[in-house]
Structure formats: C-alpha cells, structure tokens
Amino acid sequence: MSTVPISKLSELQGNAHNLRNVCVLAHVDHGKTTLTDSLLSTNGIISSRLAGKVRYLDSRQDEQERGITMESSGVSLYFKVLDRSCPIPPTETKSLVGEPQKPQEFKCTEYLINLIDSPGHIDFSSEVSSASRLSDGALILIDVVEGVCTQTISVLRQAWLEEVKTVLVINKIDRLITELQMTPSEAYVHIQQLIEQANAVLAGFWESDRMASADKKLQKNKKQTEDSQEEPEHIADTLGKLSISTAEWSLEEKDDSHIYYDPSKGNVIFGSATDGWAFRTIDFAHILSKKMSLGTPEKLVQVLWGDFYLDPKNKKRVLTTKQFNKLYRSGGSFSYPNAQPLFVQLILSSIWKVYEAVVLSTDQEQIDKIITSLDLKINPRDRKIKDPKTLVSIIMRTWLPLAQTCMLSIVDQLPSPEKAQKIRIPALVKGKSNIKSGPIYNSLLSCDPQSPSVAYIGKMLAFPKAQLPENVVKSERLRLTAKEMRARGREHTPKPKETNESTNSSNDPTSQPRNESRGSESNLDSESGSKDFKDEEVLIGFARLYSGVLKTGDQVFCLDPRYKPKKPNSSNFRKAKILGLYIFMGSELVCVDKVYPGCIFGVRGLEKAISSSGTITSEIKGCPNLSPLHFEGAPIVRVAVEPANPANLPKLVEGLKILRDSDSCVRVEHNNSGEYILITAGELHLERCIKDLHERFAKCEINVSKPRVPFRETIVNAPGMPNALKILNGPGFGTLTSKYRALNTENKPSASLDKLSSPLLSEKEKLKSPVLESSVDQRGFISVFTPNKYAAVHLSVQPLNSDAISFLISSKSKLSHLFTKPRHSKHIDHKSKIPNKENKGDFVDGSSDLVSENHLPENSETVEETSLPESSLLDETNTFTIPELENLNESVKEEVSVEKKEKNKTVASNVAANSGKASDQKAEMLDTLKKMMKKDKFWEKRSQDLESLSVKSFGPHHSGPNVLFTRKTSNLSIFGHKINICDLSRKESTLDADNNHNSNEELFKIGENLQSNFNISTLVKHIEHAIDSGFQLATRSGPLCNEPTVGLACTIHQIDFNLDDKEDPAIIKSVLSTIYGQLISTVRDAIREAILMWSPRLMLAMFDCEIQSSADVLGKTYSVISRHKGRIVSEEIIEGTPYFKIQARIPVVESFGFTDEMRKRTSGGAQPLLVYSGFEMFDVDPFWVPNTEEELEDLGEIADHENLARVYMDGVRRSKGLFVERKIVTHAEKQRTLKR
Structure with a gap:
C-alpha cells in the first residue's frame, strides 16, 4: 500500500489547481500497465525493480494469466516538485562548531495525480471511453517498432472527441538496439517517421472538424441570407454554385500547430517502460547547458530535435542544415560526412553506448567508466549482477528515471481541472434541449466548489460487499496515521476493573464506536438484509466531480442520458442517497467523508437510480445533462444463457442485471421464446462476462449456447x-x-360463412x-x-x-x-412540458410490439438494446413521487408561459417555412436516391x-x-x-x-x-x-x-x-x-x-483483421486466415523492421478460436487484432444445388462440397427454432441389421 497517508491525499483533493486527472491509452501490448507500475513505485506501492512484473492494477486473475488489461483501474498518486527558483530563506539558528552547513532548502509544490490504466484490446473499448471521459489528459503510448496501429488511432480519436490533451510516449526504444540493432542515426529517422504518422492522424481529425464547422457556418449564413433576403458581397463558387462571403475565407488561416506532437514542446517522451527509463529533450537540455555551455535550457531545447548540428570547429555553436552546408560543403562532398543531428550526437549515442557496454558486449571496465562519468550512485553489489537485462535496467533507471519524467510531463503539459473544464464542458453539453448558460453551467466551467455539485458516472464497478472498506479492518487501519493508531490502541486497552464482557467489546474491531464514527449508513447488513453477506456484490460508481462538494449522506438526482433539462420528465431522473465515497487505490477502496471538484472518486448507493453511466447533481433545476459516452466498438456476439438447474433462474436474472449495469458494452435480451440472450463485443469479452456471471454475480452453473452473430439478408439480380x-x-x-x-x-361456396x-x-x-x-x-x-x-x-x-x-x-x-412522424406516448401530454403525475415516462422500450405501434418511428439503437423483463429488472424506485419535480414543474410552467407569449407571434410563419424546407429536403434526397x-x-x-x-x-x-x-x-x-x-x-x-x-x-x-x-x-x-x-x-x-x-x-x-x-x-x-x-x-x-x-443472399458481419508477423511464420499466418474463411486485403513490410503488416477480412461467424489458433500455430509470432467493420455480402445462393449436366457430372446429385451459405442459414434457423430441411435417412433400402 502507499506510504503516503490517506489524509494527505484527501487534503490535496481540495486544491484543483494542483490536481491532474490522467489516463493511459494505447494499443494492446504497447506497455501501458508496465508504465503504470513504474508510476506506482514513486509512492512506495510497489518496488521500482518489480515494475512491469507485478502488474499491480491488473487485479483480476484472468488479467494476470493472459497478461492484458480488461478493466480500467484508478489510483491516486502523490508527487512533489521542487521549485529551485524560490529558495526558502534560512532561519537564524546557532550551530555547533565544526558542524557542516545544512543544504539550502527549496520551496515544494505538491500535486495529486489521479491515474487511470485502461485496456488496449478492442473488445474493451467501452472502458477506454469511460477513462477518457473522466480524465483531462492522457498518455498515448506507441511501440516504436510496431508504430501507429489500429487501436492507436481509435484511442487518439477517443481523446480527440473528449477534448483530452495528450502526451506522446514512444516506448520500447530498447528494441531498436537489441532486436533491430539499428544505429543511432537509423533510430532517429525511424522515430521521426513515427511522430509524423501520429501527427498525420491528428491532422485528419483537425481537418474533419474544420470542414464540419465550415459547413455549419455556410449553412447558417445561407439561412440568414434567405431570411433577410439580402445578397452580401460574395465570390461565386462555380462548382457548387454557392455564395461564399469574403469573411468566410478566414477559416483556411486557422493555426493548427498546437495539436501536434513536437519534442521541442515537451509533449513527447522517449523511453523504455520495461527497463524503467525515459527522457524528454528538456531533461537533456538542463544537463547539456551546464556541461557544454550551449546556452540556457530554454534555448537549447529548441534545437535538440530537428536538423540542427554542432559546429565541428566551434563546439559551442549550433548550425542549421543550410548553415552547415554553406560552411562545410565544397562541391559535392562534405568536409564532415559523419556529422549527426544534435539529438543523435548528444542523446541517442549516449544511450546506445550504455546498451552496447552492458547488453550487446558485456565489458565491466566500460560499465564502471560509464557509471563514473554519469555520476550515478549504484551499489557495488548491483554492478556485479550477471544478468545484463537487470544491470542495464538499474543503470538506466538511476540515470533517467521513467516515473519522474512522466510525472513532470503530466504536471507541465496536462491541464488542471480548472483549465480543462473551460475547454471540455462546452463539448459535453450538447443538444437543443440542454442548458448552455446559467449559474450551474458557469460553475462547471470554473470548477467552483461553492456551487451545487455536478458529477458524471463513467461506469459502475461490481465490488464484493465483504471487501468494502467499511468491512475490512486493514483498510480502516491504513486510513490512520501512527499517532491515531496509538491513540486507538490506548482506547481499546482493557482496564483492570472492567468485566470480561466490556473488555471483549472494547477489543472487538467491529464494536459500536467504529460504527458510530462511520454513521448509520455504513452498516451494510442493515441496508440489504441479505443473508449471504460474503457473496453479495454492490455497484460502485466510477465518477468525476465537476463542481460543488459531495458528502456522504447527500441527496442527489441521477439523470438518465435521455433526460432533457428543458423538458423534464420524472421517468428520466431519480433521487438517491449517497451511502459512501471512496478514493481508488487500485483494487482497494479507501473511505473519505467528502470529495472536491475536479477529483475522481467512487460513490456507493446509486445502483437503483442509475444504469452504467449518467449525470448526478444536487440541484436539478438549471443543471445541464452531460452527453453520453462515445463507444468505438459495438456488441456483436450473442449467446443464450440458462442455469443448469432451473431453480437457479432467479440467481441468473439477478446476475445478468449486475453484469449489465457494471459493463456498459453488455446487452441483455429476453426474447419471446423465454431465452436470455447475452450480447458482447467479442470472443474475449464474452469469456470474461461468462466467467464473472458464473463465479461472482449468479454463482451457479450456467449452460451457454454456441455464439451467435447477426446476419443480413438481401437479393441480387441472378437466377x-x-x-x-x-x-x-x-x-x-x-x-x-x-x-x-x-x-x-x-x-x-360460402356455406361456412355466416x-x-x-x-x-x-x-x-x-x-x-x-x-x-x-x-x-x-x-x-x-x-x-x-x-x-x-x-x-x-x-x-x-x-x-x-x-x-x-x-x-x-x-x-x-x-x-x-x-417519420413524431412519436407520441399514451401517458404524456405532448402539448405541455409538464408530465402528468401518473406518467411512467416516454415510450422507450425497443422490444415493443410493432403491430400495435406500427405508425411510430423506431430507433434502431433502441430496438437492438432490449432489456430484461420488467418484473425482474426494474428498480423499486421507478414510480415514487419526487417533491422537487413539482417545484421544477412550476418553474418550467412559468418558462413555458413566457415562451408561448414570445413565440406565438412567429409560429404561424415558421411552420409554413419549415414545412417548405422539409419538403425541399425530401425532394432533394429522393432525387439523389433515384440518381x-x-x-x-x-x-x-x-x-x-x-x-x-x-x-x-x-x-x-x-x-x-x-x-x-x-x-x-x-x-x-x-x-x-x-x-x-x-x-x-x-x-x-x-x-x-x-x-x-x-x-x-x-x-x-x-x-x-x-x-x-x-x-x-x-x-x-x-x-x-x-x-x-x-x-x-x-x-x-x-x-x-x-x-x-x-x-x-x-x-x-x-x-x-x-x-x-x-x-x-x-x-x-x-x-x-x-x-x-x-x-x-x-x-x-x-x-x-x-x-x-429473386436470388437471395446472406450478408455476413465482418472483422477487419490486422496482424504483425515476422517473415518466418508468414506461411502459417496465411494458412490460419484461410482456414477461417478470411481474405487477404493487403500485405506490406514495416519499413526498417523485419515484420510484415497484414490486413485481412474475416467473417465474425468464423472468428471464434481464431486468435488462439494464430498464437499456437505461430508460437506467439503473430498477434491478430479484430475490429468490427460492418456487413459484406456472401455471394453464394443458399439454395443452390447442381442442375446443369456439367454440374451434375462434376458434383453429382448432391454436391461433394457443402454449400457454406446454406450451412450458415440452417445454423441460424436451427438456433431460432425454425424449420430446417434435412434428410434423416438416405437409401433406406440399403440399410441392414448387423449380426450380434
């Protein structure tokens, strides 16, 4: 556990200026958890030498076994920065003669860093969405050998959409030395190309947003021009026949330099998480400015990256490429052909020398020389370690510590909640029915602790009730300082004249005084009344507070993502009481009494009022509803689940409810045949869900059907x-x-008719x-x-x-x-913004009967996302009356009356204009469709x-x-x-x-x-x-x-x-x-x-598969892809590496077992990544049988090879209980009974 007292962490939460909320994002196996372990070592949670081996935040057993992260985990870290420019004045004290003078003290600034480690696998992209929503900054890790991969682009897009500022971490640079054996110059070119690739991705996002905003502006100006019927000065666009005002050309002059990664800006870190070292150019600028007298660190850092050279004659002068060519190039030859950029000559070369002396060719004399020249304090016993990998890790970690570099980069480059929320909140408050002004909105922008509290629940975590801090003595003790623990011990020390009963009660760690100190709500047994206390799971909200102060026992409103602040409805928000607040410390929780704006925390008591994610607030009037999360992956794999013992069906239903609420990427359906269908994002996600359902949530034996995947049906113009x-x-x-x-x-005849x-x-x-x-x-x-x-x-x-x-x-x-026409509910008076008291809310159940509501438009997402039966899964708080809603309704009534007086004057003209515009848009779309x-x-x-x-x-x-x-x-x-x-x-x-x-x-x-x-x-x-x-x-x-x-x-x-x-x-x-x-x-x-x-066809759900494979296992990779009915799209060698990058497409129905088989056949040499990419037509008629003479002659009356489309179709029909034609007996006259 952390050596930093919990009281210190709680104290730092109150200073939003010195708070940083950071998540770690990357492609799978690019080193996120290893980097996080190094950061944890700064607080004494784990040893620095065990970083990358413990995988502290991977607390699940299957995470440790597989070596990948499956759930986002949070931890709060303490970090102290010395401000050398502000020394503390010495106090006047007398010292003894001969006593050495005390070193000068400097002012320290203390920071609290809330760190979230997120998964890299595509199946758990919902965890990345939650982590990026709660954070203000992110560390983007890229493996220097593998480069920018598919999931790297996905996490960059997620960070871009959430307005999260990022720092690029180029990891595993040691692989360039030990595996690829590059020279420093080759490594510099390779790293330069990698940064350009990452910047190209960001440039694509920037250009897309710029074009979208320009289009909106043009449409807005066009609408204003039509309304005013005025024609400003414009330039005729001959291609689009569009009027463009001269003021709109300023869009092309927008500066985008702030979005790119540039080592000279300090937003790029180079390092190796496995060996525990990292650096920024500013770190070497401080070292070299003193050692070589090359100017101030601020000036030197500007030339350490790029085509800048050290003057060979004057070692204190830096030249540009143009200046260098002018001075040292005569004719077609250089006077100094081996001249290298400063980054290579002063930085990479030094690192290469360490690895060459320790790993590539072990030279103890050279090792001692390097340690002495770098002035490193390394134990003599460590210098004699025989393992080169361990020794180089000790040297590099002592010289360029990874944790310190990353922490300083987080503090310097990533914004505090006060700065971040001014940028992020406008993007999180979307929709015409949302509130984009007012005191609460302004408090969100300023991170005001004095305003009503507003927080966002990113996800719900299922946590065993027996392991909550209120019930674990260890966590209670860790919250106390040494003095508090001694005082507690004296209180519990039995007095001589006390009876045995009083003595036992005072020594009991769960005695009444502890319950009183935590409050009545902390008694979990009284809350649930459950007999199986150890087996019960509770849901803890993983949340971020944007304004106000939350305390244990506060009453809050939980807003559904469908809640519209300007059109409040009682079915879209609920009232709940906060039963506990926590700080996340990996797999453990630590109780706190209150949380401050800007911090990331855990909250208990909202499981009946919120599902997966949503906004919570202490004041519903005037509070905006933060937009829902953006998910990259969609649930695609379906299985039917049922208990092995029918008597355990209630356990299964309750377990499915907990699973659904604790994983936002899980969908649960209850179809007409009575089956419970579990829908997950992929095969690995499915395995994790089934394991959790069996071992934690339902705690019963479960029968799982074969995975089902969605198909589509279409027709083609063929026989x-x-x-x-x-x-x-x-x-x-x-x-x-x-x-x-x-x-x-x-x-x-009509005799049978009456x-x-x-x-x-x-x-x-x-x-x-x-x-x-x-x-x-x-x-x-x-x-x-x-x-x-x-x-x-x-x-x-x-x-x-x-x-x-x-x-x-x-x-x-x-x-x-x-x-489509607007949907109207039987229970809602749509002429008013005020819901009736007997309302149960708008009609939102996607599994509704289309026959009875056939004229109503249905949202495809709503229909796909059906839920469990109301009798078993609806919360008990669904229909209670909220007094605050009546007050809110009164205020809304006043707003409505004012709005009616203002708007009734223009409604008549606007209706005619809007109907005309809608009809024009319809005609335009139909013309496009016909074209x-x-x-x-x-x-x-x-x-x-x-x-x-x-x-x-x-x-x-x-x-x-x-x-x-x-x-x-x-x-x-x-x-x-x-x-x-x-x-x-x-x-x-x-x-x-x-x-x-x-x-x-x-x-x-x-x-x-x-x-x-x-x-x-x-x-x-x-x-x-x-x-x-x-x-x-x-x-x-x-x-x-x-x-x-x-x-x-x-x-x-x-x-x-x-x-x-x-x-x-x-x-x-x-x-x-x-x-x-x-x-x-x-x-x-x-x-x-x-x-x-016509000739019907099936459309198959497809995965885009990206594989990085070495040349020696390339043939085996192709054979596995072919066995799973895949198709190679492209193949190219990664420049500067011996690896091939293969792009393929594989049907989802054939993808089960693909990843495991690929790893086994290639002995881990090829790692596939599957990303869902939509549907593709399978151009085989499922009813085809040999008909022509040639087909009958070649294949016979029944084809020698099976019709794969027919196999898919029959499999789906069989799983749905539909008729499937099959011959049970063939050539019955040829059968005979064998002799016994």
Missing part, C-alpha cells in the same frame, strides 16, 4: 432456385401466389391482378388475399444497387427525421418506372436501407371507388395542415348511411399504417433466417377492398375490425415470398 419456399417452410407449404390464383379462378360475411364474398371475382405498365418482365411481382378474402394487395420487390444502399445507410438519421439507382443497369432499363415512383417509407425501423414505393398509378379501391394513393397523400397532408376532420367529401362520395359512421380519412390512414407495418415486419425479419433485410425496393401497385358502401355499417365495422391486422401479416408474407423470386 433463383424454384424450391426455396419448400426448403424453408417444408413440403406442405403452398405459395401465396398459387392461393391467390385459385381464389380468382374458383368461385367457392350472414355477416356472405353478402360481400360474391364480389371477390372483381379482385384481379393488375397489369404492370413496365415493358420488362414481372419478376418479383405478387398478388395476395387477406385470410378473410376481403382485401387483396398487389406489390413487387426488386433489388437496390450498392450505391443506393450506401446512400440510405449514410443518410439514416436524416431519413428518420424527415420521413444512385440509375447507376445500375437494372434500374437504368426501368427509368420510366423509376420516375413514377414516390417514397412512402423506409425500413426496418423507418430508417433502414429498404424502401417502400408507390407509383403514380397506384390505386386504393374501396367502396366501389378508386383513389390514387399519391393524390391521397397530398390531400391527407393538406387536410392535416388545415385541421379539417370532416374530410369524407374531400376524398370521394360515399353512401349516406356510412357518412355518419365512418371517417374515411382515418380509415385510409389505418390502411396505410397496416401496409407500412407489414413492410416494417418483412424488412425486420427476412425469409431466410429471420434476420433484417438490406437493399429491397418494394412497390405497392394496387390495394383492393371488397366492401360495398350500401351494406349495413355494423357488418362493415365488424369486417374492418379484423382486416387491419390481416393486412399486416398478408403484406409481410407477400414481401417475404417475393424476395424468394
């Missing part, structure tokens, strides 16, 4: 297989088209299939009846080309905004049909890459009248704008007996909603394996209703009560069957 429906649904299944034709050609339906069935002969106007074939066209035979739908399905699909995917958010579609030859032939199409909806979830079209000739036939669907939509929008509900005559004339019983406009809307719902269901689960579809263009040609307006309204009302639901299922089945008229 299809005729027996697809029978293969999918069994031999007894008939096509909907054949049923429709049978009903059209046969006039079946009086209610018999008068209307006589009209079904009128429902004929419409003739397509297009000259091309009618492939994909289908006509179907509803089960009650009262309606028929005629539609067609055709494939979209790849350009159109990419456009729809990239425009997903715009589609959801422009083509994309015309790029394909299939749609180029159908250009006339394409121009006649208009969009009704997108799917799935109203914003996916599938389109529902209607034609200009599409009709709705009802009550003997034909209505053009396109004209109906235009009239419907007009009627909605005029709020005219008496719209029956506007559409068509109907019988007088129906006018008083039916609203035709509402009836038509219900029909359209039913058609759209069927389309949504069909695109949400395709025919192959009930997976979402991609690239479908579904066109509604005609809808026929066999209803007569002269019939009894009661009969019609009874028919209509069932026909809407039947329309949904009919349209869904029709689209699914029409898909199979």
Whole structure:
C-alpha cells in the first residue's frame, strides 16, 4: 500500500489547481500497465525493480494469466516538485562548531495525480471511453517498432472527441538496439517517421472538424441570407454554385500547430517502460547547458530535435542544415560526412553506448567508466549482477528515471481541472434541449466548489460487499496515521476493573464506536438484509466531480442520458442517497467523508437510480445533462444463457442485471421464446462476462449456447432456385401466389360463412391482378388475399444497387427525421412540458410490439438494446413521487408561459417555412436516391418506372436501407371507388395542415348511411399504417433466417377492398375490425415470398483483421486466415523492421478460436487484432444445388462440397427454432441389421 497517508491525499483533493486527472491509452501490448507500475513505485506501492512484473492494477486473475488489461483501474498518486527558483530563506539558528552547513532548502509544490490504466484490446473499448471521459489528459503510448496501429488511432480519436490533451510516449526504444540493432542515426529517422504518422492522424481529425464547422457556418449564413433576403458581397463558387462571403475565407488561416506532437514542446517522451527509463529533450537540455555551455535550457531545447548540428570547429555553436552546408560543403562532398543531428550526437549515442557496454558486449571496465562519468550512485553489489537485462535496467533507471519524467510531463503539459473544464464542458453539453448558460453551467466551467455539485458516472464497478472498506479492518487501519493508531490502541486497552464482557467489546474491531464514527449508513447488513453477506456484490460508481462538494449522506438526482433539462420528465431522473465515497487505490477502496471538484472518486448507493453511466447533481433545476459516452466498438456476439438447474433462474436474472449495469458494452435480451440472450463485443469479452456471471454475480452453473452473430439478408439480380419456399417452410407449404390464383379462378361456396360475411364474398371475382405498365418482365411481382378474402394487395420487390444502399445507410438519421412522424406516448401530454403525475415516462422500450405501434418511428439503437423483463429488472424506485419535480414543474410552467407569449407571434410563419424546407429536403434526397439507382443497369432499363415512383417509407425501423414505393398509378379501391394513393397523400397532408376532420367529401362520395359512421380519412390512414407495418415486419425479419433485410425496393401497385358502401355499417365495422391486422401479416408474407423470386443472399458481419508477423511464420499466418474463411486485403513490410503488416477480412461467424489458433500455430509470432467493420455480402445462393449436366457430372446429385451459405442459414434457423430441411435417412433400402 502507499506510504503516503490517506489524509494527505484527501487534503490535496481540495486544491484543483494542483490536481491532474490522467489516463493511459494505447494499443494492446504497447506497455501501458508496465508504465503504470513504474508510476506506482514513486509512492512506495510497489518496488521500482518489480515494475512491469507485478502488474499491480491488473487485479483480476484472468488479467494476470493472459497478461492484458480488461478493466480500467484508478489510483491516486502523490508527487512533489521542487521549485529551485524560490529558495526558502534560512532561519537564524546557532550551530555547533565544526558542524557542516545544512543544504539550502527549496520551496515544494505538491500535486495529486489521479491515474487511470485502461485496456488496449478492442473488445474493451467501452472502458477506454469511460477513462477518457473522466480524465483531462492522457498518455498515448506507441511501440516504436510496431508504430501507429489500429487501436492507436481509435484511442487518439477517443481523446480527440473528449477534448483530452495528450502526451506522446514512444516506448520500447530498447528494441531498436537489441532486436533491430539499428544505429543511432537509423533510430532517429525511424522515430521521426513515427511522430509524423501520429501527427498525420491528428491532422485528419483537425481537418474533419474544420470542414464540419465550415459547413455549419455556410449553412447558417445561407439561412440568414434567405431570411433577410439580402445578397452580401460574395465570390461565386462555380462548382457548387454557392455564395461564399469574403469573411468566410478566414477559416483556411486557422493555426493548427498546437495539436501536434513536437519534442521541442515537451509533449513527447522517449523511453523504455520495461527497463524503467525515459527522457524528454528538456531533461537533456538542463544537463547539456551546464556541461557544454550551449546556452540556457530554454534555448537549447529548441534545437535538440530537428536538423540542427554542432559546429565541428566551434563546439559551442549550433548550425542549421543550410548553415552547415554553406560552411562545410565544397562541391559535392562534405568536409564532415559523419556529422549527426544534435539529438543523435548528444542523446541517442549516449544511450546506445550504455546498451552496447552492458547488453550487446558485456565489458565491466566500460560499465564502471560509464557509471563514473554519469555520476550515478549504484551499489557495488548491483554492478556485479550477471544478468545484463537487470544491470542495464538499474543503470538506466538511476540515470533517467521513467516515473519522474512522466510525472513532470503530466504536471507541465496536462491541464488542471480548472483549465480543462473551460475547454471540455462546452463539448459535453450538447443538444437543443440542454442548458448552455446559467449559474450551474458557469460553475462547471470554473470548477467552483461553492456551487451545487455536478458529477458524471463513467461506469459502475461490481465490488464484493465483504471487501468494502467499511468491512475490512486493514483498510480502516491504513486510513490512520501512527499517532491515531496509538491513540486507538490506548482506547481499546482493557482496564483492570472492567468485566470480561466490556473488555471483549472494547477489543472487538467491529464494536459500536467504529460504527458510530462511520454513521448509520455504513452498516451494510442493515441496508440489504441479505443473508449471504460474503457473496453479495454492490455497484460502485466510477465518477468525476465537476463542481460543488459531495458528502456522504447527500441527496442527489441521477439523470438518465435521455433526460432533457428543458423538458423534464420524472421517468428520466431519480433521487438517491449517497451511502459512501471512496478514493481508488487500485483494487482497494479507501473511505473519505467528502470529495472536491475536479477529483475522481467512487460513490456507493446509486445502483437503483442509475444504469452504467449518467449525470448526478444536487440541484436539478438549471443543471445541464452531460452527453453520453462515445463507444468505438459495438456488441456483436450473442449467446443464450440458462442455469443448469432451473431453480437457479432467479440467481441468473439477478446476475445478468449486475453484469449489465457494471459493463456498459453488455446487452441483455429476453426474447419471446423465454431465452436470455447475452450480447458482447467479442470472443474475449464474452469469456470474461461468462466467467464473472458464473463465479461472482449468479454463482451457479450456467449452460451457454454456441455464439451467435447477426446476419443480413438481401437479393441480387441472378437466377433463383424454384424450391426455396419448400426448403424453408417444408413440403406442405403452398405459395401465396398459387392461393391467390385459385381464389380468382374458383368461385367457392360460402356455406361456412355466416350472414355477416356472405353478402360481400360474391364480389371477390372483381379482385384481379393488375397489369404492370413496365415493358420488362414481372419478376418479383405478387398478388395476395387477406385470410378473410376481403382485401387483396398487389406489390413487387426488386433489388437496390450498392450505391443506393450506401446512400440510405449514410443518410439514416436524416431519413428518420424527415420521413417519420413524431412519436407520441399514451401517458404524456405532448402539448405541455409538464408530465402528468401518473406518467411512467416516454415510450422507450425497443422490444415493443410493432403491430400495435406500427405508425411510430423506431430507433434502431433502441430496438437492438432490449432489456430484461420488467418484473425482474426494474428498480423499486421507478414510480415514487419526487417533491422537487413539482417545484421544477412550476418553474418550467412559468418558462413555458413566457415562451408561448414570445413565440406565438412567429409560429404561424415558421411552420409554413419549415414545412417548405422539409419538403425541399425530401425532394432533394429522393432525387439523389433515384440518381444512385440509375447507376445500375437494372434500374437504368426501368427509368420510366423509376420516375413514377414516390417514397412512402423506409425500413426496418423507418430508417433502414429498404424502401417502400408507390407509383403514380397506384390505386386504393374501396367502396366501389378508386383513389390514387399519391393524390391521397397530398390531400391527407393538406387536410392535416388545415385541421379539417370532416374530410369524407374531400376524398370521394360515399353512401349516406356510412357518412355518419365512418371517417374515411382515418380509415385510409389505418390502411396505410397496416401496409407500412407489414413492410416494417418483412424488412425486420427476412425469409431466410429471420434476420433484417438490406437493399429491397418494394412497390405497392394496387390495394383492393371488397366492401360495398350500401351494406349495413355494423357488418362493415365488424369486417374492418379484423382486416387491419390481416393486412399486416398478408403484406409481410407477400414481401417475404417475393424476395424468394429473386436470388437471395446472406450478408455476413465482418472483422477487419490486422496482424504483425515476422517473415518466418508468414506461411502459417496465411494458412490460419484461410482456414477461417478470411481474405487477404493487403500485405506490406514495416519499413526498417523485419515484420510484415497484414490486413485481412474475416467473417465474425468464423472468428471464434481464431486468435488462439494464430498464437499456437505461430508460437506467439503473430498477434491478430479484430475490429468490427460492418456487413459484406456472401455471394453464394443458399439454395443452390447442381442442375446443369456439367454440374451434375462434376458434383453429382448432391454436391461433394457443402454449400457454406446454406450451412450458415440452417445454423441460424436451427438456433431460432425454425424449420430446417434435412434428410434423416438416405437409401433406406440399403440399410441392414448387423449380426450380434
């Protein structure tokens, strides 16, 4: 444990100016935990010689076994800096004769550094998101040999998005000497190229943000110009035909020098975490300025990096490249051809000499000479160590200590919370409904301790209740100083006249005085009432305080990420009481009474009020809601989990809840079949989750299914297989088209129908299939009846080309905004900002029934992220009444009334303008979509049909890459009248704008007996909603394996209703009560069957795989990739190294066991990194069987090799309980019974 008293750490928390919050980010195996161990050694937590071996912050057993970090861990470190410019004046004291004079004392500045070590594996990217949100600065480690890798770019992007200032640490420089055996000059060029690569990544981020901000500015100016109808001086942009004001050209003059890494600025550290040494150029500038008299350190540091040379004749003068060439180049030759830059000559050469003397060629005389010249204080016993690696580590660690260099860099380069929050808070407060001004917002900017407290929970940590500081005597003692421990001992010393009972009670470390000192809330048994105290887990919030002071026992409001400060809703925030505050010390927690702004801390008591992450505040009125975390990786791997003993199901459900809350990258689904589906980011993440569920959270035996991965379904313009429906649904299944034709050609008797339906069935002969106007074939066209035979739908399905699909995917958010109506909840009064008292909140459950809410837009993220059943997982505090909400509502009412008076004057004009702009945006998007579609030859032939199409909806979830079209000739036939669907939509929008509900005559004339019983406009809307719902269901689960579809263009040609307006309204009302639901299922089945008229394809989820491999194991690497159905994308040698960088793509379904097999086959010589990259079409028909003579001759009636697409499809169908065609017995006549 730390040698620094906890009281000292608590004291330093109160000074935000001397506080630093830092995380360590890097690619996997680039040395994060080793570096962190060295920093821990400065506080005496571990020995400096054990740094990198202990892996102190990797407290999990599986982390130690695998040698990688899986969870972010925090620790608070004390660091003291001497200010040599401010000596303390000596006090007047008498000294004895002959006593040596005391050295001059200097002023010290004390700092508290909250350090977070984060994982580097892509499966745990959510931990990186949490660490970067809580920190103000970051150390970015890069292996000097491997260079900038995929995950390096990811962590740089994460730091960029969170406005976190970074320091670059170039690690493992010893590998350039011992492994690659480079000269100092070669190493300098290699390091220079590496820094340029890192800067190129930052330049890409800067340029992207600059272009986005410029685009916003142009749009804003364009809007202002349109509103004012004034034309300023501008330059005509001939390419985009865009007006650009002269003031806007200043965007190209922005300075970006502050974002780059430059050793002369001090934001680059060179070192080796394994050997425990590091340096910055400023460190050598202080040494060389005194030793060589080359000027002040501030001036010297500017020339130690770059093309600057020491004058060979005048050793006290530094020359630039131009000056050096002018003085020492005559003709084509140099007078000094071996001249080296200062960084090589004065820095790298010295380091190379140490390694050459100790490691490459052991020379004890040279070693002693180096130690003497560097004036290093090394024990003579250590000089005689036989292990060269240990000896060089001792020498270099004594000369250039890693911990001191990193700590000084953190203090000098990274901002304090006071400075950082002024930059970061505006980026964290996003959204039109958020509060971006006011006293609380200003206190967040200034890190004010006197304002209401506002904190952000980055993640929740599951912690055994028995190991909390309140229940561990060791942690209690460590919080006390030596004097306090002696005083405590005297208090517990038994007095002679006391009874045994009093003596025992006083000696008991868990006696009443300790409970009183911690408060009543510290008694965990009374809080939970759980019998299994040792087995119970509690959730500790990993948090950062931005303003105010938090104390144990405070009441706080926990804001959900969906909470809108300007539109408060009681379902999106909850009230909780803080039961404990802690300082993180690795795997241990230390209790504190209060925490100050800027510090990172742990908080207990919020598990029922917050899930994974969110904002907490002591004052909800006027408090902004900090934006949610940005995650790089998405959950992709699914498994079904169930207890081995059904009686343990409640334990499993509770364990899943804790797992979900403690890991923000975990999703849990409870499907209709009763299965609990666990969704994780990857194979390694899945292993960790299953282990935690089995050993910690559920504590029962668990059966886990084989991993499932998502697929997508699409169609291509290729010959299809005729027996697809029978293969999918069994031999007894008939096509909907054949049923429709049978009903059209046969006039079946209606004896089975009662009086209610018999008068209307006589009209079904009128429902004929419409003739397509297009000259091309009618492939994909289908006509179907509803089960009650009262309606028929005629539609067609055709494939979209790849350009159109990419456009729809990239425009997903715009589609959801422009083509869907706002969602309204039954429980919310949307005309007011005030929620009703009986409200349970807005409708947010993504697993809702799409049939009942078919007209509402669905958010794809919400649908994917379903939760466990309400009966088992909803918190008990879900419906309590909060008095503060009523006060908040009163204030919001006042704001609303003021806003109404101000805004009602302009609402009428703004509505018309906004509707016009929305319609223009819709038309522009549709024109772009049609242009994309015309790029394909299939749609180029159908250009006339394409121009006649208009969009009704997108799917799935109203914003996916599938389109529902209607034609200009599409009709709705009802009550003997034909209505053009396109004209109906235009009239419907007009009627909605005029709020005219008496719209029956506007559409068509109907019988007088129906006018008083039916609203035709509402009836038509219900029909359209039913058609759209069927389309949504069909695109949400395709025919192959009930997976979402991609690239479908579904066109509604005609809808026929066999209803007569002269019939009894009661009969019609009874028919209509069932026909809407039947329309949904009919349209869904029709689209699914029409898909199979084409050649269907599966789309596989893919991993981008990056592998660094040496040349001797390159062949084995390729064989493993090929065995897992991978595809090589690129291969290149890393310049200056013997390693190859291989880029490949591997299906997620084939990736299980890939990493382990790669390590085994190559003996650790190749380390793959898998990053999810989306879906890719697998161009194999799952229904293909040999048909032609050549195929039958080569492959036989059953192909010799398996159809891989069919294997994937059958595997998914089998896991979902769908029909799978398989032959159990083949050639039964050839079977025989063996003799016993």
